[in-house]
Amino acid sequence: xxxxxxxxxxxxxxxxxxxxxxxxxxxxxxxxxxxxxxxxxxxxxxxxxxxxxxxxxxxxxxxxxxxxxxxxxxxxxxxxxxxxxxxxxxxxxxxxxxxxxxxxxxxxxxxxxxxxxxxxxxxxxxxxxxxxxxxxxxxxxxxxxxxxxxxxxxxxxxxxxxxxxxxxxxxxxxxxxxxxxxxxxxxxxxxxxxxxxxxxxxxxx
Amino acid sequence: xxxxxxxxxxxxxxxxxxxxxxxxxxxxxxxxxxxxxxxxxxxxxxxxxxxxxxxxxxxxxxxxxxxxxxxxxxxxxxxxxxxxxxxxxxxxxxxxxxxxxxxxxxxxxxxxxxxxxxxxxxxxxxxxxxxxxxxxxxxxxxxxxxxxxxxxxxxxxxxxxxxxxxxxxxxxxxxxxxxxxxxxxxxxxxxxxxxxxxxxxxxxxxxxxxxxxxxxxxxxxxxxxxxxxxxxxxxxxxxxxxxxxxxxxxxxxxxxxxx
Numbered sequence: 245x246x247x248x249x250x251x252x253x254x255x256x257x258x259x260x261x262x263x264x265x266x267x268x269x270x271x272x273x274x275x276x277x278x279x280x281x282x283x284x285x286x287x288x289x290x291x292x293x294x295x296x297x298x299x300x301x302x303x304x305x306x307x308x309x310x311x312x313x314x315x316x317x318x319x320x321x322x323x324x325x326x327x328x329x330x331x332x333x334x335x336x337x338x339x340x341x342x343x344x345x346x347x348x349x350x351x352x353x354x355x356x357x358x359x360x361x362x363x364x365x366x367x368x369x370x371x372x373x374x375x376x377x378x379x380x381x382x383x384x385x386x387x388x389x390x391x392x393x394x395x396x397x398x399x400x401x402x403x404x405x406x407x408x409x410x411x412x413x414x415x416x417x418x419x420x421x422x423x424x425x426x427x428x429x430x431x432x433x434x435x436x437x438x439x440x441x442x443x444x445x446x447x448x449x
Numbered sequence: 450x451x452x453x454x455x456x457x458x459x460x461x462x463x464x465x466x467x468x469x470x471x472x473x474x475x476x477x478x479x480x481x482x483x484x485x486x487x488x489x490x491x492x493x494x495x496x497x498x499x500x501x502x503x504x505x506x507x508x509x510x511x512x513x514x515x516x517x518x519x520x521x522x523x524x525x526x527x528x529x530x531x532x533x534x535x536x537x538x539x540x541x542x543x544x545x546x547x548x549x550x551x552x553x554x555x556x557x558x559x560x561x562x563x564x565x566x567x568x569x570x571x572x573x574x575x576x577x578x579x580x581x582x583x584x585x586x587x588x589x590x591x592x593x594x595x596x597x598x599x600x601x602x603x604x605x606x607x608x609x610x611x612x613x614x615x616x617x618x619x620x621x622x623x624x625x626x627x628x629x630x631x632x633x634x635x636x637x638x639x640x641x642x643x644x645x646x647x648x649x650x651x652x653x654x655x656x657x658x659x660x661x662x663x664x665x666x667x668x669x670x671x672x673x674x675x676x677x678x679x680x681x682x683x684x685x686x687x688x689x690x691x692x693x694x695x696x697x698x699x700x701x702x703x704x705x706x707x708x
Contacts, residue, residue, distance in 0.1 A: 257570060260545045264520050294570050361652050361675060363572065365622070367494055367705040368451045387452065387705045389525060391572045410451055432525050432547065434489070434708045 249445065250285035251275045252312065254302045256327055257293035265431035269442050279311035287445065288315055291431075292327035293391070296351065297339030299327055309344065316346050316423055323444045324425030329418070330396055332425055338394050347420050348399035354392070356411040363393040370406040370416050370428065378417070378424055378443045379405070386436045388428035390416070395427055422449040452703045453669045454494040454676035455694060456654060457683060459484060461530075462501040464510045468681050475501065478684045482517045488683070489522040491690035492708040496522070497550060497575075497624075497678065500530030502599070512544055519545020527575050535564050542569060550624060552577035553597040556604050556611070559618055566619030575654075576620040580608045580641050581628040593641045600628045608641060609648055616649045623649065624678065626656035634660025634681065637668035646673035654678055662688065662696035669702050 249266050251259055253275050266273040266289070274281065282288065290312060292299055303309040316322055324332045331343040336351035343351070354364055367387040372379050395414040398404060406417030406426065417426045424444065430437035459466045459481045466484055467475040478484075485496055498518070500511045508531070515528055528541040529550025538549045549569075555561050555576055565574045579600040585592040588605060595606040604611075612623055625645050627638035637658045646653045655674035659665060665677045682688050694704045 258542045258547070258573075260519060260543055261523070261547065264545060265523055268520070268523070293572060359647075360650070362650055363621070364451065365572065365652050366451050366454050366675065383707065386707060390451075432523060434492075434524050436708065438523055 248272050248274055249287050249289060250281060251289045251291065252282060252308060252328075253277045254292065254299060254306060254308055256299045256302065257291065259291060262289060262291050262325070262431045265438060265441055266445070269438065269445055271445055277306050277308065279307040282308060282311040283314050285315060286320060288312075288320070288322045289325065290322060290328035290332070291325040292331070294327055295338060296327065296331055296336035296341040296343065296394070299331055300341050300343060303331070303344075313344060313346065319422045319449065321444065321447050321449055322423045324423070325431070326392060326427060326429060329425035329427050330394060332423060333396055333398065336394065346423055347403055347418065349403070350397050351394050352397045353394050354410060354414065360411055363391055364410045365391045367433075368408050368410060368428075370408050372405065373407050374402075374405040376405045376417075376419050376424065377447045378419075378440050380443050382436060382439055382443070388416075388426070388430065388433040388437055390428045392427055396425070450703050452494075452705045453674075453697070454654075455665070455690065455704065456495040456497055456676050456678045457488045457493050457690075458497045458499065458656070458678050458680045460499045460501045460680070461511060461514060463507055464514060466684070467501060468684055481514050482521065484684075485518045485526075486521050488690060489524060492694060492705065493524070493690050494705055495524060495676070496526040498526065498528050499550070500528070512540065515541055515544040515546055529575070529577055533561075535561070535568050538565055538569060538573075542573065548573050548575050548621075550575040550577045552579065555615065556595060556597050556606065559614065562615055562618040562620050566621070571619045571621035574620050575622045575624050576615040577624045577626065578608060578611065578615075579626050579628050580638075582638075582641070591641075591644060593644075596628055600626075600631075609644060612645045612649050616651050620651060622652045622654060624654040624656055627658060630658030631656075632681070633658055636660065636664040637672060637674075637677070639667060639672040642668055642672040642674050646675070652676060662693045665693065666697055666700045666702055669697070
């Protein structure tokens with residue numbers, strides 16, 4: 245299998261840190277907005293920060309909407325990060341946006357008290373509620389870096405592989421078949437984050 | 450549980466880390482890339498690089514520092530100093546920074562916050578704010594005024610009003626530096642930090658005055674700050690990052706202890 249990792253660029257944030265993390269782990273990264281390159285990728289990272297509505301509009305305009313779904317259907321590994329972990333669900337409450345529907349469920353606003361800080365920004369622990377290859381060698385409860393105001397709410401509980409507490413627990417990592425996704429930023433979570441990313445790069449579902 | 454962030458600030462002038470007291474008397478303390486790597490390995494939660502007084506011709510030196518740092522450290526870092534346009538912001542973000550810090554430029558042109566947030570997301574935009582205690586007046590009801598131009602010039606703005614306005618314009622965080630406390634190592638200015646922290650819903654980073662771990666405990670609890678910025682405490686080897694974090698943990702402040 246090719247060592248190359250394809251990173252989807254749909255103008256939703258800065259991809260430099262994801263690319264540098266992939267390179268640090270000894271792989272080459274191809275950042276692309278090309279639908280055919282996404283379809284033929286051997287390993288795909290779907291990152292992103294920003295608003296769900298704008299992201300989905302751009303994905304559709306670039307024909308990446310269909311390309312990511314086609315890629316996911318091949319059974320090859322896909323990692324969603326942050327916004328990329330949200331828009332793989334069916335619907336986002338952010339801007340009432342229909343999403344890619346690779347996994348059943350919705351994206352909901354974090355439920356926090358009036359005075360609480362939003363976004364949820366900083367380092368927080370992830371409880372590994374289910375085994376998954378991305379957790380290999382990662383201590384349960386390890387801290388990761390988060391920046392977000394919405395979070396995944398998958399339809400089936402069995403999809404959740406990580407939970408995080410911010411005024412109540414939310415799903416911070418989820419997986420089904422060849423798709424795995426994390427609300428946190430593994431590329432910005434130090435050595436432990438790089439371990440999760442490396443686990444994904446070695447994963448052959 | 451969300452932990453309180455410990456952020457190390459590196460003032461960079463012509464490719465060297467410097468440290469001044471009250472914005473004067475800067476002395477070189479080391480290579481910013483090596484220092485960044487060391488703090489990363491010691492478990493710092495975030496870094497910020499401020500370009501101090503570099504002439505436009507020297508901007509490429511900072512960009513080189515940003516690129517080298519980005520290839521070596523995998524935690525969030527911000528870059529500030531002399532960013533006046535969204536084009537300036539884009540350059541440092543593409544070089545690998547996660548956030549940009551704007552200060553004087555945002556006071557002169559508040560739309561820079563709006564445009565930066567629209568193009569890169571609010572999470573990228575840190576508003577740097579220099580606060581000076583001036584006493585309450587009609588123009589400055591909180592008693593703290595915003596200063597600009599390297600904290601030399603009064604902006605005629607109340608810090609509380611500016612903080613709320615910046616949040617409304619789309620700033621993602623506020624880094625509040627007390628001019629009075631900066632470089633004294635006598636402790637953060639708790640009153641103004643708490644005032645801002647309670648006035649906005651975006652995270653507040655306290656800056657200026659850290660000399661010992663107890664000062665961080667104070668500002669992260671009584672001062673209601675979400676993060677504490679330090680510089681000379683660690684630059685001169687008086688404390689290490691793990692020492693500070695262990696001290697905070699012992700006094701009940703939630704911090705990241707594994708990395």
